[in-house]
Amino acid sequence: MKVVGYCRVSTQEQAVNGTSIETQKLHIQNECKKLGYQLIEIYIDGGVSGNDGNRFALNRLLEDAKFKTFNCVMFTKPDRLSRNLGYSINVVKSLEQLQVKIHCIEQPIINKPGLMFNILGSFAEHERDMIKERTDSGRKAKWKSESSVIGSLPFGYKKVNGKVEIDDLNSLIYNRIVNMYLNQNYSMKDIAVKLTAEGIPLPGASNNKHSNSWSSTTISDILKNDSYTGITYQNKYVFESRKSKKTNKSYYAATNVEKDKSEWIKRTYPKLIDQDRFDKIQKRISLQKKKPKKQHSGLNEHFMADNTLYCGYCGTRLRKLKTNEGKLKYTCHWAYTTKTDLFLSNRNKCILKPIDAKEADDRIFDEITEIISDPGHFAQEWLRDTNIDELSDKVNRLNKIENNLRNALLDGFRLVQESDNPEIKQIYKDALRNKEQEFSEVQNSLKNANNELFFAVNKVNHLAEFQSALEDAAKRDKIGIYFSAKAQFKTFLCNLPFQEKKRIVGAVVSPEDGGKYLVRHPTLNDIADDTDSIPEDELYTSLPAKGHILDGIFSIDLNRIQSIISSLNYMELLSSAVPG
Ligand SMILES: [Zn+2]
Structure with missing residues (x-):
């Protein structure tokens, strides 16, 4: 060559x-x-x-x-x-x-x-x-550097000779808040509690004598503030007069309505966070908001993998369910909904059978334990078991089906348009609706498969990163401390309180980065010893009676794992018993 x-x-x-x-x-x-x-x-x-x-x-x-x-x-x-x-x-x-x-x-x-x-x-x-x-x-920041600030400075900055500069100590606290939220998966409330417990002074503490503890609102304000990305706009939203229900007094509050751009006032700050990290924070905040409120209160110590489980067939996030017999399950909404609902949402019934919540949680937590107690080893095993060619074949296959369906739909539209007979038109329309459903399902599977493939490629890259990191002597020492007693570390993880385990699962899978576990039923392709003699459509038919398969699709990020480990309580880890 x-x-x-x-x-x-x-x-x-x-x-x-x-x-x-x-x-x-x-x-x-x-x-x-x-x-x-x-x-x-x-x-x-x-x-x-x-x-x-x-x-x-x-x-x-x-x-x-x-x-x-x-x-x-x-x-x-x-x-x-x-x-x-x-x-x-x-x-x-x-x-x-x-x-x-x-x-x-x-x-x-x-x-x-x-x-x-x-x-x-x-x-x-x-x-x-x-x-x-x-x-x-x-x-742009260079062109239009502005030093004047309306209102108080965001936490983490100070004013020196009329210019905005980074406040060393408080900017470190800002970085820590970001790290705790994004990498260590703490809730805003947890962050507030931790900072208060450590006696870290509040933003603007000297002129706020009413409160001496951090609140989740303060953390939320800080995490949502785009000043830290370097640029923000003031005077952006229309204010309206509202009346307090409690005190009956009028006050002004910002609405969601934007003013004309010419009225916005641009402010620049020294940058403390990259735009993509800032966007990830906003993504996690919005994911958090979508959570149904108080679904099954009193079940706080269950459903560990709640935020990370998705249906392997239709891509929907799985729901928590308590059956009449008191059993806890994860289910797909589209598998257990009324015909009317399915019709109105233009969907087919989903074929996913509910999975026992404890079983799913245990399997995922075991895998997460494997990953963080020995990420390099896990990545290698994973690489051995994953057939990227097979994945890419799957995507190819789905692409073909999608293409055929798209053409069928176009033909159908043409027929509906061309026909003058209302009865025939209706027949075409019904046929079209079925095809549309099929089309949206194939598109979903395609999205899942593409996702899987993307993460597979990512994992391969991360594996290379692990290997080079392990070759680096300084990092090896650091990792050596973490993993000196792998068994001890595993026991420690298993004995953590439920909420800590849940936090760690979320931190490793990282839904705000698109990470998730897909739940599906096995096919002959997964379980048969000899797949060559089986026709393709049988090979990929789901077998609900054979239980569930959980496919974790997320990147294993060494930096993130180090960050998660550093969020654990060292003293407890070191004093926990060595098994055997
Ligand atoms: Zn589903």
């Missing part, structure tokens, strides 16, 4: 380790050596942003490809080619036409043309949008 390499680094990335041209070159040289490929040349674009189509070296490479002096282009990651999906596809297509293969080192699964590339490519595109937004906001 005759190979050329392609490296790209953006101006911003040039300073960052691991993406530098030298690292990329070395990767390519090693890969060629490993595979016995002949490396002819490396094309390099330096200081070119990922969404810029104007790239000299890549254009030269595409020109040179026409002379067939090489038959493979090698690069380290998909986003090196481009962060723009359309552009990447064009490059790959032009190479394909010239019978030149692509070889991506870190994500070899994309080397097969087609689907994988779409998924990874769209991820890179999203990342590029985020970078663009960050640099834009940085630039």
